Amino acid sequence: MAPPEGPEELMASQSDKRPISTIVIIIAMQTEALPLVNKFQLKEDQDSVFPTGVPWVRYRGTYRDLNINIIWPGKDTALGVDSVGTVSASLVTYASIQALQPDLVINAGTAGGFKAKGAAVGDIFLASEVAFHDRRIPIPILDLYGVGLRQAFSTPDLLKRLGLKVGKLSTGDSLDMSPQDEASIIANDATIKDMEGAAVAYVADLLKVPAIFVKAITDIVDGDKPTAEEFLQNLAAVTVALDQAVTQVIDFITGKCLSDL
Amino acid sequence: MAPPEGPEELMASQSDKRPISTIVIIIAMQTEALPLVNKFQLKEDQDSVFPTGVPWVRYRGTYRDLNINIIWPGKDTALGVDSVGTVSASLVTYASIQALQPDLVINAGTAGGFKAKGAAVGDIFLASEVAFHDRRIPIPILDLYGVGLRQAFSTPDLLKRLGLKVGKLSTGDSLDMSPQDEASIIANDATIKDMEGAAVAYVADLLKVPAIFVKAITDIVDGDKPTAEEFLQNLAAVTVALDQAVTQVIDFITGKCLSDL
Numbered sequence: 153m154a155p156p157e158g159p160e161e162l163m164a165s166q167s168d169k170r171p172i173s174t175i176v177i178i179i180a181m182q183t184e185a186l187p188l189v190n191k192f193q194l195k196e197d198q199d200s201v202f203p204t205g206v207p208w209v210r211y212r213g214t215y216r217d218l219n220i221n222i223i224w225p226g227k228d229t230a231l232g233v234d235s236v237g238t239v240s241a242s243l244v245t246y247a248s249i250q251a252l253q254p255d256l257v258i259n260a261g262t263a264g265g266f267k268a269k270g271a272a273v274g275d276i277f278l279a280s281e282v283a284f285h286d287r288r289i290p291i292p293i294l295d296l297y298g299v300g301l302r303q304a305f306s307t308p309d310l311l312k313r314l315g316l317k318v319g320k321l322s323t324g325d326s327l328d329m330s331p332q333d334e335a336s337i338i339a340n341d342a343t344i345k346d347m348e349g350a351a352v353a354y355v356a357d358l359l360k361v362p363a364i365f366v367k368a369i370t371d372i373v374d375g376d377k378p379t380a381e382e383f384l385q386n387l388a389a390v391t392v393a394l395d396q397a398v399t400q401v402i403d404f405i406t407g408k409c410l411s412d413l
Numbered sequence: 414m415a416p417p418e419g420p421e422e423l424m425a426s427q428s429d430k431r432p433i434s435t436i437v438i439i440i441a442m443q444t445e446a447l448p449l450v451n452k453f454q455l456k457e458d459q460d461s462v463f464p465t466g467v468p469w470v471r472y473r474g475t476y477r478d479l480n481i482n483i484i485w486p487g488k489d490t491a492l493g494v495d496s497v498g499t500v501s502a503s504l505v506t507y508a509s510i511q512a513l514q515p516d517l518v519i520n521a522g523t524a525g526g527f528k529a530k531g532a533a534v535g536d537i538f539l540a541s542e543v544a545f546h547d548r549r550i551p552i553p554i555l556d557l558y559g560v561g562l563r564q565a566f567s568t569p570d571l572l573k574r575l576g577l578k579v580g581k582l583s584t585g586d587s588l589d590m591s592p593q594d595e596a597s598i599i600a601n602d603a604t605i606k607d608m609e610g611a612a613v614a615y616v617a618d619l620l621k622v623p624a625i626f627v628k629a630i631t632d633i634v635d636g637d638k639p640t641a642e643e644f645l646q647n648l649a650a651v652t653v654a655l656d657q658a659v660t661q662v663i664d665f666i667t668g669k670c671l672s673d674l
Contacts, residue, residue: 228558229619246504289588290588290589291645326550330549330591
């Protein structure tokens with residue numbers, strides 16, 4: 153039997169009112185992804201939905217009634233390091249949404265935090281909005297395109313239940329922060345800084361899939377320690393906190409509709 | 414009849430020895446694309462190979478024996494400006510290669526040039542190699558991943574015949590140049606600077622399609638004039654030169670094999 157035809161708004165509100173069935177979790181680093189893969193007993197997809205040659209990895213499984221897909225962009229085919237950053241993140245978000253038609257995209261990962269805005273190492277944030285800080289195009293309107301501000305999908309009940317911190321997320325392809333990046337991050341009023349969020353948001357918005365951003369703080373950007381050193385030092389411990397938070401998010405989501413988040 | 418099976422190298426060398434049949438030309442700005450669309454009498458694809466909702470536009474047609482596809486990322490759906498930069502460029506390159514399986518990708522567009530390296534406004538360059546200048550990740554090997562150096566497909570005969578200039582191309586998502594960008598551009602030994610090339614190269618390399626980069630100089634980065642002003646002032650005139658060069662490239666390619674370029 154064919155579904156009843158109706159205006160797009162009606163279809164959208166109907167999809168808001170059925171339980172979330174399929175989620176895609178975009179995670180840039182293997183270290184961040186593997187504990188969750190084990191926790192949910194996900195299996196690496198042997199019959200890849202992605203083209204031959206790309207290093208992208210899909211871990212799939214079911215948890216209660218939820219189809220969980222963790223997508224990791226994989227190791228760079230030439231250099232063997234995690235394929236971090238906005239280009240890889242946008243590609244895997246696009247390919248995953250096309251192949252899996254998820255109800256919700258979750259971008260989970262570690263991030264830098266600003267202590268001046270209340271962030272501390274180990275904090276878990278849910279981003280309220282995301283923007284880029286390294287796309288400066290000083291031409292009217294193209295400047296706004298460069299910033300690429302987008303709202304995260306609103307999840308007031310999830311926030312209340314889990315007691316996560318909320319802050320604005322700013323994304324750029326560098327681990328460090330130049331004075332120009334800093335000025336843009338301040339203009340973005342950001343509390344957290346990552347290397348993928350705004351790219352995931354851009355693609356999810358393009359393909360009309362709601363997206364949320366769970367970010368765990370590994371390093372204090374406006375602190376005394378060099379970012380790379382602090383990041384590597386805290387990565388393992390903070391990943392545990394991140395994975396606990398993502399597990400709580402998934403537990404909360406299971407059985408709920410988008411409009412119940 | 415099924416094609417004879419053989420090792421991958423044999424297959425690759427066979428494809429090098431049949432005439433190029435399908436090309437994808439990635440052009441970020443409508444102003445740059447439309448004169449070529451008219452010149453080759455291409456038509457906008459009404460039955461899009463791209464997903465619903467994306468602004469990406471394919472102009473298609475045949476010219477002598479060549480299937481020409483000009484792919485323009487289109488106007489940002491919210492802001493109405495050209496979808497410039499590495500995220501859009503990587504997405505349309507990926508989606509175009511997946512849908513059209515081209516023999517060759519050409520990224521054509523305007524760029525900034527460094528007079529200290531011999532560039533002048535109106536010059537047409539073919540990039541010898543491409544890299545990013547705004548992905549600073551100061552962790553061993555991840556630093557190289559950030560730079561993302563890739564060779565353009567080698568086209569010695571094309572170069573000789575058309576008398577184009579040759580230089581290294583450096584890509585970043587900002588139209589301006591911060592001191593950190595400048596240091597990376599110098600490290601990349603770049604003569605030209607754009608906002609898409611290295612992203613197109615990354616995706617083409619991932620999917621094993623040869624790519625070349627035809628770039629026309631609109632502004633002198635190490636000159637006296639503000640980049641945005643000089644860029645907008647020269648855009649129309651330089652686009653004419655760019656489109657002439659791309660036409661010459663297409664004329665040269667027609668009927669040839671990859672190994673004859």
